[in-house]
Amino acid sequence: MGKIYADVTSALEGLTFDGMTVMSGGFGLCGIPENLIAALRDSGVKGLTVISNNAGVDGFGLGQLLGTRQIAKMISSYVGENKEFERQYLAGELELEFNPQGTLAERIRAGGAGIPAFFTATGVGTLVAEGKEVRNFNGRDYVMETGLVADLSIVKAWKADERGNLVFRKTARNFNPMMATAGKVTVVEVEEIVPVGSLDPDHIHTPGVYVDRLVQTVSEKRIEQRTVRQRAAGAAAGSEV
C-alpha cells in the first residue's frame, strides 16, 4: 500500500487522458505543484480543463501548459499575469470561466465534501449570476453555485508522512487542501517525506485519506512580486522592487 513514488513522471503514470479535468493548487506562483505541472506537460495530455485560481506566468507554472496548448479551458478567478494566455484567449483558442475567488474555493470544498450545490450572496446582481438560480433567504438574495470535482488534483504541500498526512507552510496552503479533497485521484508533491509519527496529529492539515500518490521534489519557488522595506525605515509598507 505504498503511496510514495520515485519521481513526478511515475507519480502521474496511468492517470492522464485527453479531455480530462485537472485541479492545480496554488495562488499566483505560491504553493503551486510546479514539478507535477511540468510532468503533466511532458505527458503530452491534451484538451485539459484546468481548475486553478490563476494561470501561472509565461513559461512557468500553468504557463507551461499554455505554451504547448494543452489547455482547452480554464476555471479561474484571476489570470492577469500571462501574455500567452491573453493571446490564446483573444484568439478564441482558449475557453475561460471566471469564478469569484471565494466561490471557486467553496465550489472545490463542496465538491470534495459531497455537496452538489450551495447558495452564496457573492455575485448576485452581476454577470456571475446570469443563468443561475437566485433565491431569497431571510430577505437577501443568494445565487446557487455547484460543487466542483476533478479527474485529477495536483497539490503542493510542505511535508508529508509516509501515509500521506500533509502539512502546508504559510500562505502556500491556499487552494491546496480543498483540491486534495476534490480529485478522484490526488497526487501531491512535497519538499520532505518524514516517517509516520513525525507529525503531530493535531497539526495535520490534510489527512492521508485524501492522498493517493506522493512524491518528494525540489521546488524553484519563484517570487512574483518581490517587495521589501529598507532596513533603516520603520514604516509598515515598503517599495516594490
Add this chain to the structure above:
Amino acid sequence: MGKIYADVTSALEGLTFDGMTVMSGGFGLCGIPENLIAALRDSGVKGLTVISNNAGVDGFGLGQLLGTRQIAKMISSYVGENKEFERQYLAGELELEFNPQGTLAERIRAGGAGIPAFFTATGVGTLVAEGKEVRNFNGRDYVMETGLVADLSIVKAWKADERGNLVFRKTARNFNPMMATAGKVTVVEVEEIVPVGSLDPDHIHTPGVYVDRLVQTVSEKRIEQRTVRQRAAGAAAGSEV
C-alpha cells in the same frame, strides 16, 4: 481591546437574554465548555434553544440546564445519555429537532461561512427530508438544508493566545471550531492562555477573528465510557469498565 475575562460569569455578562439561541461545543462530554455551561445556568436565562450534538448527562454538561428547565428546545443528533432529558421530552416540556450529525456539523459551518443553504444526500428518503426541498443533481437526489447561526456560541479550546487564536486538543476539537464561527458572539474557555507569538501560525485551528471573549478555566473533563485493555493482553480491543 482586551478579549480576556477574569471568570466565566463576567465572560457572559450582558450576553444572555430569555429565548436566545446558544450553540455549545463538544461531543458527548468531550470538549464541552463545562464552566461556561455552569455560568449559563447561574445566569438564570430561560427559554433557550440549544444547538449541541448531545445533551450532556444528568447533572453535568447541558444536563445542568435541563435540570433547571432553562432549555425550551434542543437541536442535536443524539441525546441518549440523559434521563432528565427523556423525562421532559416525553412529558412534552421540551422540543427536540434531530439532525444527522454530519448535517448538523455542516449547517453550523454554513452558518458561519455565510451560506444560507446547501444540498446533501444525507437523509434523503427518510423522516429528516420531510417538508424539505429535494432536488436531483447528476442523477442523485439531495435534500436542501439551511445554515445555522446562534446569538451566542460557547466553545472549549485547549490553548489560546491573548488575541484569541485557538488550538484544540485531539478529539476535543469536534464541533467547537464551527460553532466559534457561527455565533453572533463567541465566548471561549481554555485551559491555558499563552502570550501572543507562542502559537505557531501554521498550527492555529481557529483564528482570533472568531473569538470575542476568552476565559481561562479548570475543567473536570469527565469520561463517559472508560474503556481500557489489559497490559498483558495484546488484542486491539478491550473491555468496557
Add this chain to the structure above:
Amino acid sequence: MPRTREQLAERAAQELQDGFYVNLGIGIPTLVANYIPAGMTVTLQSENGMLGMGPFPYEGDEDPDLINAGKQTITEIPESSYFSSADSFAMIRGGHINLSILGAMEVAQNGDIANWMIPGKLVKGMGGAMDLVAGVKRVVVVMEHANKHGQSKVLKECSLPLTGTGVVSRIITDLATFDVKPDGAGLELIELADGVTLDEVAAKTEAAYTVAPGLQAA
C-alpha cells in the same frame, strides 16, 4: 450453527482490503478491528474527528480528550490525525471512506436500512448513521438474522423509519450473507454459515432472494 458475535466480526473483517479507510459502527462492527489480517493496512475513522484510531488505552492512560464515536476512551497511533466534525463528515459525505460496517434493525431487499428509531419508543437520535450510509462508498450490515421475537430482519420492505434508501451493498447475518444487487435487482444469497442450510435461511428470511449458482450446487 449460527455465527457467534465474534464469528460475525471475523466474517465482516473479510470485507477489508489493504489500504482501506473504514468506519466501524457501535456493537459487533467495533469488534471487526480485532480481526484485521496481519500485514494489512487498514485505517479506522471515528466520525467525531479522528483518522487512525488506536486500541483502548491501558488502565491509567485514559485521556478524556480522546474518545471514539461511541464515547469510549481510545488511543492514537503514529499515523493518526484529528479534525473537526465538519471536516470529518465532509470526508464521509464526500465518499472518501471506502467501507462502513454497521449494525441494523432491518434491511430491505432494495438496500434500504433502518437502524435509528422505533416508533413509540424513546428516540435517542440518528447520530452519524444517516451520513455514513449516504456517504461511504460501500456499506456492509452485520446483524442477527432475526429480532428477539424471531422475526426476520431481512425484509421485502423495512417497516421502521429509514436511515437511508438503497444504500446497503451486503448483509452479513449469523445465518448467511446476501449481496444487494445494484439498481433494485434484489438480494442474492452468496454464503451460508457453517452448518446452516438453504432451507433454514429460506424459512427465516422474509425478503425475496436468489441463490448464487455455486451455493445452489453445494
Add this chain to the structure above:
Amino acid sequence: MPRTREQLAERAAQELQDGFYVNLGIGIPTLVANYIPAGMTVTLQSENGMLGMGPFPYEGDEDPDLINAGKQTITEIPESSYFSSADSFAMIRGGHINLSILGAMEVAQNGDIANWMIPGKLVKGMGGAMDLVAGVKRVVVVMEHANKHGQSKVLKECSLPLTGTGVVSRIITDLATFDVKPDGAGLELIELADGVTLDEVAAKTEAAYTVAPGLQAA
C-alpha cells in the same frame, strides 16, 4: 486642493477602529496600513489565507511561501495565523471581517460598485473582489473622483459590469467623502477635501446627492 494618494490613504485610515479586522484592496487601500493610529489594534486579513499581515520583509528575508493577495512578499507578526482559501472566504462571506477598503472604477448612488472589467478590454478576472463586497460588514471605496477622461466615477448608475449591488457604505475621493444611505436613499456629501468647494464637487459629480447639514452651513 484634491487629496494626494497619501492623503487619501490617511483619510481612509480614519475608518479604522480599535479591534477591527480589515481587508485592504490593492493600490491606495494598501497604503492605509501605513496610517494605522499608534496604540490601535487593527488586524489585516489577506484573502489568500492569512490573518495578521505584517510589513514587507527586509531585503534578503523574502519568503516565496509568504505573500499577500497582491502576490507581494510580506512578513508574519506574532498574532498571525494561516488558513486555506476556503476558510479565508468563509471568514469573508460569513461577515467576520469588519471593514474592507477597496478601489473602484465606478460607484453608483445606490451603493453599486464596478471594479473588475471593462467590456472590450482584456478581462483579468474579479479575484476576490465580489466576495469582499458581498461579505464584509462595511465596504469603503477609496478612489479618484474622476477617471482619466475627466468623467465622474460617482454616478447615478454604473455603466460598467458590476462587482456587487448596493454594497458600498462610504466613498472617499480626492475631492470629497460621501455616505451611501441605507435602503437606496442615495448619497450624502459629508466632507470636502481641504480647499475643495461645494460647487467644485457639484460640477464634477454625476450622481445626485444631498449635502450634510453641517457642511451646508460651512
